[in-house]
Amino acid sequence: MTTTATPTPVEKLAAGTADYLDQRTGIGTAVKTFARKIFPDHWSFLLGEIALFSFITILISGVFLTMFFVPSMNEVTYDGPWQALQGAQMSEAFASTLHLSFEVRGGLLMRQIHHWAALIFMAAIVTHMMRVFFTGAFRKPREVNWVVGFLLLILGLAAGFSGYSLPDDVLSGNGLRITDGVVRAIPIIGSYTSYFIFGGEFPGQDLIPRLFTVHILLVPGIILALIGLHLFFVVLHKHTQYPGSGRSNKNVVGYPLFPIYVAKAGGYFFTVFGVIALMAATMQINPVWNYGPYDPSPISAGAQPDWYMLFLEGSLRLMPGFTEVVIGQYTLSLNVIIPAMVVPGILFTLLAAYPFVEAAVTGDRSEHHVLDRPRNRPFRTAFGVSLLTAFFILVLAGSNDLIATHFHLSINDITWAFRVLIFLGPWFAFWVTKRICLGLQRKDRELVLHGHETGRIVRFANGEYIEVHKPLDAHERWLRVQHDAIRPLEIEPAEDSRGVRRKGYALDRMRQRLSQTFYEDRVEPVTPAELAASHSHGEHDAVEAGPQHAPAELTGAVGGGQHLVDPQDETAPDGRNR
Amino acid sequence: MSNHDTGHEASNELVTHAPGTLPDKFEDPGHPEHHDRLGDLDPKANKKAERQVVVLFAISVLATIGFLVAYFAVPPGESVESMRLSNLLLGIGLALSLLGIGFAAVHWAKALMNDHEKSEERHLQRSDDDTRAAAVEVLKEGAADSAIGRRGVLQGAMISALALFPLAIIVPLIGNVGGDWNFSKFRHTMWKKGTRLTTDPTGRPIKAADVTIGSVFHIIPEGLEEEPHPLDEKAKAVVLLVRLDPSELKESEEKKSWSYNGIVAYSKICTHVGCPVALYEQQTHHLLCPCHQSTFDVSDGAKVVFGPAKRPLPQLPITVDDEGYLIAQSDFNEPVGPSYWERLVK
Numbered sequence: 001m002t003t004t005a006t007p008t009p010v011e012k013l014a015a016g017t018a019d020y021l022d023q024r025t026g027i028g029t030a031v032k033t034f035a036r037k038i039f040p041d042h043w044s045f046l047l048g049e050i051a052l053f054s055f056i057t058i059l060i061s062g063v064f065l066t067m068f069f070v071p072s073m074n075e076v077t078y079d080g081p082w083q084a085l086q087g088a089q090m091s092e093a094f095a096s097t098l099h100l101s102f103e104v105r106g107g108l109l110m111r112q113i114h115h116w117a118a119l120i121f122m123a124a125i126v127t128h129m130m131r132v133f134f135t136g137a138f139r140k141p142r143e144v145n146w147v148v149g150f151l152l153l154i155l156g157l158a159a160g161f162s163g164y165s166l167p168d169d170v171l172s173g174n175g176l177r178i179t180d181g182v183v184r185a186i187p188i189i190g191s192y193t194s195y196f197i198f199g200g201e202f203p204g205q206d207l208i209p210r211l212f213t214v215h216i217l218l219v220p221g222i223i224l225a226l227i228g229l230h231l232f233f234v235v236l237h238k239h240t241q242y243p244g245s246g247r248s249n250k251n252v253v254g255y256p257l258f259p260i261y262v263a264k265a266g267g268y269f270f271t272v273f274g275v276i277a278l279m280a281a282t283m284q285i286n287p288v289w290n291y292g293p294y295d296p297s298p299i300s301a302g303a304q305p306d307w308y309m310l311f312l313e314g315s316l317r318l319m320p321g322f323t324e325v326v327i328g329q330y331t332l333s334l335n336v337i338i339p340a341m342v343v344p345g346i347l348f349t350l351l352a353a354y355p356f357v358e359a360a361v362t363g364d365r366s367e368h369h370v371l372d373r374p375r376n377r378p379f380r381t382a383f384g385v386s387l388l389t390a391f392f393i394l395v396l397a398g399s400n401d402l403i404a405t406h407f408h409l410s411i412n413d414i415t416w417a418f419r420v421l422i423f424l425g426p427w428f429a430f431w432v433t434k435r436i437c438l439g440l441q442r443k444d445r446e447l448v449l450h451g452h453e454t455g456r457i458v459r460f461a462n463g464e465y466i467e468v469h470k471p472l473d474a475h476e477r478w479l480r481v482q483h484d485a486i487r488p489l490e491i492e493p494a495e496d497s498r499g500v501r502r503k504g505y506a507l508d509r510m511r512q513r514l515s516q517t518f519y520e521d522r523v524e525p526v527t528p529a530e531l532a533a534s535h536s537h538g539e540h541d542a543v544e545a546g547p548q549h550a551p552a553e554l555t556g557a558v559g560g561g562q563h564l565v566d567p568q569d570e571t572a573p574d575g576r577n578r
Numbered sequence: 579m580s581n582h583d584t585g586h587e588a589s590n591e592l593v594t595h596a597p598g599t600l601p602d603k604f605e606d607p608g609h610p611e612h613h614d615r616l617g618d619l620d621p622k623a624n625k626k627a628e629r630q631v632v633v634l635f636a637i638s639v640l641a642t643i644g645f646l647v648a649y650f651a652v653p654p655g656e657s658v659e660s661m662r663l664s665n666l667l668l669g670i671g672l673a674l675s676l677l678g679i680g681f682a683a684v685h686w687a688k689a690l691m692n693d694h695e696k697s698e699e700r701h702l703q704r705s706d707d708d709t710r711a712a713a714v715e716v717l718k719e720g721a722a723d724s725a726i727g728r729r730g731v732l733q734g735a736m737i738s739a740l741a742l743f744p745l746a747i748i749v750p751l752i753g754n755v756g757g758d759w760n761f762s763k764f765r766h767t768m769w770k771k772g773t774r775l776t777t778d779p780t781g782r783p784i785k786a787a788d789v790t791i792g793s794v795f796h797i798i799p800e801g802l803e804e805e806p807h808p809l810d811e812k813a814k815a816v817v818l819l820v821r822l823d824p825s826e827l828k829e830s831e832e833k834k835s836w837s838y839n840g841i842v843a844y845s846k847i848c849t850h851v852g853c854p855v856a857l858y859e860q861q862t863h864h865l866l867c868p869c870h871q872s873t874f875d876v877s878d879g880a881k882v883v884f885g886p887a888k889r890p891l892p893q894l895p896i897t898v899d900d901e902g903y904l905i906a907q908s909d910f911n912e913p914v915g916p917s918y919w920e921r922l923v924k
């Protein structure tokens with residue numbers, strides 16, 4: 001690699017190729033800019049990578065499946081190795097799925113990889129979104145990218161649902177039938193929408209080919225484009241980083257893309273794909289040959305949709321039927337509209353809009369690249385947990401029949417319990433989470449002010465016992481004091497000095513109320529003055545106790561309650577003020 | 579709340595400090611010291627890590643070869659067991675082949691590559707004021723070149739043309755995508771006067787005398803398979819037939835004649851969102867939909883006793899023909915299945 005050495009043939013080839021490309025694309029500029037771009041490191045940043053890599057796994061296995069799957073609802077008579085269905089009538093879609101599973105070598109593996117990867121894709125998106133939410137990574141300038149990610153979540157649901165329905169088995173067919181029932185409940189245009197989807201009455205002859213196009217072209221095409229945009233934004237904004245010494249909103253600390261992340265992320269792709277392959281090898285998923293081809297009559301008890309659809313199922317199960325009303329001669333099925341459209345509508349709108357609401361309430365216009373520790377934003381954390389609680393209550397409600405059979409409970413009682421919980425659970429979760437956050441912040445203050453407990457008990461000559469506390473080093477302390485505590489908005493009074501009522505006061509007061517909801521309860525980080533006060537207070541005690549009597553070893557390193565002394569290598573402010 | 583921990587004594591203490599000498603916030607102590615890994619200090623450990631990476635890549639190579647061997651040597655076969663074995667061997671081969679590469683690359687990066695953190699500056703996303711002004715200038719120039727602001731008619735014509743042309747795609751799409759758009763089909767099923775009730779799926783007609791008290795039959799109309807689209811017809815026409823002790827059967831006056839000797843027939847399509855209502859409990863005469871747990875009381879007009887459905891299951895009026903086989907008196911008197919906006923519109 002020295003300039004004087006004669007280039008090896010490989011080096012010559014590389015240089016030649018690079019020159020060829022650069023003359024035609026100017027790729028040198030891109031390499032110079034991006035090859036050593038810095039990315040921060042944290043395990044939670046891998047959640048988004050899992051989503052990306054499981055999507056690539058889905059694409060690879062999906063292309064394989066399209067070679068053998070026949071998206072047709074034509075009825076055929078089965079003739080193949082699976083004896084249980086020999087001679088049965090089924091659609092070509094179902095027959096080709098059996099062919100893929102039994103006769104194409106590696107076909108079942110690819111089917112199972114595809115299905116497991118889809119479940120993991122959705123789980124990774126949801127957990128990645130939780131990470132972004134709870135750390136405040138959605139704040140300026142990343143609000144737009146939050147929306148892109150949110151759209152990816154919705155498209156992931158669409159991709160999963162359309163793919164799940166393709167094999168045309170009893171389970172997925174009943175899922176489609178539920179879809180038809182839900183769609184028909186839409187006021188005014190419900191029947192039109194049902195005909196629009198099914199090309200006539202359910203099930204019709206058009207659905208599988210239509211879903212196939214949606215599943216392999218439309219949705220994945222949009223997903224790919226949005227993933228491109230999502231990653232473009234990540235590069236443009238540079239990645240967020242967790243708080244820590246040396247990390248600020250003005251820098252990004254981590255490792256270069258080449259070679260560290262080429263190796264780490266590249267290796268991680270193979271790891272994610274490998275784990276999915278291992279799951280597909282050892283864990284059976286969606287054995288459609290046991291369910292049989294779609295037939296509108298049979299149904300199995302205890303059937304569950306894929307996990308990401310459970311919340312909708314649960315929502316439908318909880319709604320009491322009396323809410324269907326007739327207005328004039330028109331039927332308004334609120335018993336379907338509320339659980340299948342209004343409830344998810346509320347959940348998703350809150351999720352998509354939160355960054356904009358928080359920014360408006362906070363009145364914050366600056367860029368944020370250092371992440372929040374969730375405890376330092378109690379309202380946001382509590383709000384997120386309460387949304388998740390609502391989601392998981394609905395997921396559990398979607399499994400109420402399994403809960404009933406496994407725990408020998410009455411399904412009616414369980415449903416009633418969930419009907420109550422869906423209202424109480426989120427509020428309770430909000431309250432508890434907020435209390436936990438505030439408690440953790442107080443613990444941080446306590447640590448900064450008084451240091452770590454060491455378990456070492458010391459007796460002074462005068463008989464006083466203290467526990468020695470070890471002060472935090474500067475890095476430990478910085479993590480606990482670096483954040484800003486946001487305070488609620490302060491507004492002008494309602495009346496000016498002459499007692500005239502001010503215009504716009506009502507609006508200001510409303511904004512203030514909102515701001516108080518977010519930020520009234522807070523624990524502020526320790527300031528240097530507070531730490532100094534805490535220390536000098538300790539010294540007073542020590543002076544009163546007579547420092548000349550204290551054992552020599554204690555003067556340098558004694559802490560404990562009020563008895564904290566800074567470590568030797570400190571440049572703490574109280575040193576200057578002594 | 580924020581000052582709990584320090585209390586008032588602490589704030590008194592502050593007075594003794596010269597005001598203004600303490601900053602409001604702590605200062606960032608700067609990057610923490612780098613800690614060397616074992617491999618950075620000990621060449622032996624470094625060499626060992628390198629060997630581990632090589633072994634991991636080698637595992638991947640062997641696993642790929644193993645996959646190919648399994649592909650040719652273990653066909654999926656005809657039984658579930660042979661299929662599972664083939665799937666297991668191929669899957670484990672693929673998994674190890676991938677995991678070998680994955681672990682090797684990550685281990686290489688973590689143990690052998692330079693692990694000194696680097697720092698890069700960030701810049702505000704917004705462009706500076708000069709660039710913004712230049713951008714506005716460029717747009718103004720362009721607008722002036724096109725003179726769009728002064729040509730109102732042209733503007734209107736362009737907008738109309740752009741707004742209208744999608745109709746040429748949307749109208750044929752909407753026109754055809756819903757088939758014949760004839761939702762009156764929701765109102766009718768293939769049941770008509772005299773259609774025999776036959777068992778699902780064999781299509782065997784049922785004699786009323788063969789239906790014992792407490793028994794349940796899943797029913798399809800006779801001649802279903804001869805229909806052009808049997809599944810579409812079946813999706814609406816499936817029926818559940820139950821015989822109860824007539825003393826347990828509560829029937830309204832108008833529907834007294836719809837049952838035969840305690841035999842009642844109800845649509846099997848749930849009035850909630852359309853799942854087949856297939857779970858019958860003999861003791862309680864309750865019919866449960868396994869999808870969303872709507873529960874219907876068969877002894878009392880299939881009215882809803884629990885769950886998200888609102889309306890009772892539609893009843894199929896039945897009787898017997900000369901040979902004693904169960905037949906329908908007519909079609910259902912209302913649309914079967916889930917509610918929809920125009921359901922009650924005649």
